[in-house]
Amino acid sequence: xxxxxQSPEALRxxxxxSSSLNxxxxxxxxxxxxxxxxxxxxxxxxxxxLYSAGEEKEKERLKATLTKKESFLHITAxxxxxxxxxxCAVQAGSNYKLTFGKGTLLTVNP
Amino acid sequence: xxxxxxxxxxLITATGQRVTLRCSPRSGDLSVYWYQxxxxxxxxxxxQYYNGEERAKGNILERFSAQQFPDLHSELNLSSLELGDSAxxxxxxxxxxxxxxxxxxxxxxxxxxx
Numbered sequence: 001x002x003x004x005x006q007s008p009e010a011l012r013x014x015x016x017x018s019s020s021l022n023x024x025x026x027x028x029x030x031x032x033x034x035x036x037x038x039x040x041x042x043x044x045x046x047x048x049x050l051y052s053a054g055e056e057k058e059k060e061r062l063k064a065t066l067t068k069k070e071s072f073l074h075i076t077a078x079x080x081x082x083x084x085x086x087x088c089a090v091q092a093g094s095n096y097k098l099t100f101g102k103g104t105l106l107t108v109n110p
Numbered sequence: 111x112x113x114x115x116x117x118x119x120x121l122i123t124a125t126g127q128r129v130t131l132r133c134s135p136r137s138g139d140l141s142v143y144w145y146q147x148x149x150x151x152x153x154x155x156x157x158q159y160y161n162g163e164e165r166a167k168g169n170i171l172e173r174f175s176a177q178q179f180p181d182l183h184s185e186l187n188l189s190s191l192e193l194g195d196s197a198x199x200x201x202x203x204x205x206x207x208x209x210x211x212x213x214x215x216x217x218x219x220x221x222x223x224x
Contacts, residue, residue, distance in 0.1 A: 032210030043112065043200050043215035044153070051210060087153065091210050097143065097155040097166055098202075098213060 002027045002092050006101035013108050016077045021104045023088030024070040033071050034098060035064050036087040044087055047073075078108045113137065114216035116201050122222045128189040131219045133201030135182055141165070141204045142184040143213055144176055148197040159184055160206075191223045 003026045013019055025033065032051050036044035048057045050066040057064050061082065063074040073086055085105050089098040113136035123129055135142050144156040155168035159178035170176075173191075178184045188195060198220050202213035 032212075034212060036215075041198075041218075041220070043114075043202075043217050045112070046212050046214055049210065049212050089153075095166060096141070096204075096211075097158060097168055098145075098153075099155070100153040102152045 002090055002095075002099040004088055004090055004099055004101035006086075006088050006104050008104060009102070010105040011107070013075075013078055013106070015079055015108055015110050018074070018076045018078070020075070021073040021086055021106070022070060023073070023101055025088075025090050026069075027090050027092035027099075029093045031091045031093075033066055034089045034091070035062075035071070035073055036089065038085045038087055038103070040085075047086075075106070078106075080108045080110050082106065083108045112214040112216065114201060114203050114214055116199075116216035116219050118219060119217065120220050120222075122224065123191060124224055125191055125193060127191050127223075128187065129191065129221065131186040131188070131199055131201075131221075133184045133186070133203075133216060135184070135201075135203030136214055139203035139205050139214075140182065141206060141211070141213075142178055142182070143202040143204070144170075144184070144186050145200045145202065145215075146197050147200060147218075153200070156186070188221070193223050196221055196223045 035047040038044045048064040085103040089100045115134045156170040158166040202215045204211040
């Protein structure tokens with residue numbers, strides 16, 4: 001069974017204080033790893049797809065990387081508006097569903 | 111705005127009742143997925159339809175059913191509702207049914223069972 005574990009569960013940063021979120025996964029036949037951002041009471045918002053180890057993607061202050069066992073979401077010089085829950089999900093094998101981790105709740109204080 | 115629409119936004123009903131949640135995918139997307147999000151379980155996959163046909167099933171209860179219509183909109187039917195069914199229900203869509211396509215989520219329907 002596909003498993004996704006995210007850490008830490010919660011992270012509090014000061015504005016401008018860079019950090020990383022971790023997503024470790026155990027799957028058979030990774031098709032893709034996805035990062036989403038979710039604001040309270042809203043639907044997850046797609047950020048990145050990573051397909052193979054070594055791949056990196058960037059968007060504004062966010063950079064996602066992938067190895068064979070984990071993915072990192074690096075946040076550089078975060079702003080209060082980056083506060084949200086960040087979700088990692090995998091798609092593997094013959095399944096096209098997404099298996100999600102529990103998420104990391106990021107709070108950026110001004 | 112993801113382009114995926116869901117109605118209603120909120121639904122309050124009593125135990126034992128039946129409700130229908132509706133989803134319209136993004137223009138051009140053929141796959142629709144349903145997910146349930148509760149505080150303790152996180153986002154859980156329920157079921158996928160691709161171009162009108164059921165493609166994959168997750169931990170969907172027998173009391174729940176879904177379908178995708180010829181115009182590609184989808185409905186999730188929940189019956190004999192229990193207190194534990196209270197959750198956010200999300201619909202997502204993607205362009206294809208095979209391959210690692212990103213899924214775009216709707217705003218969700220918050221179901222409260224009293």
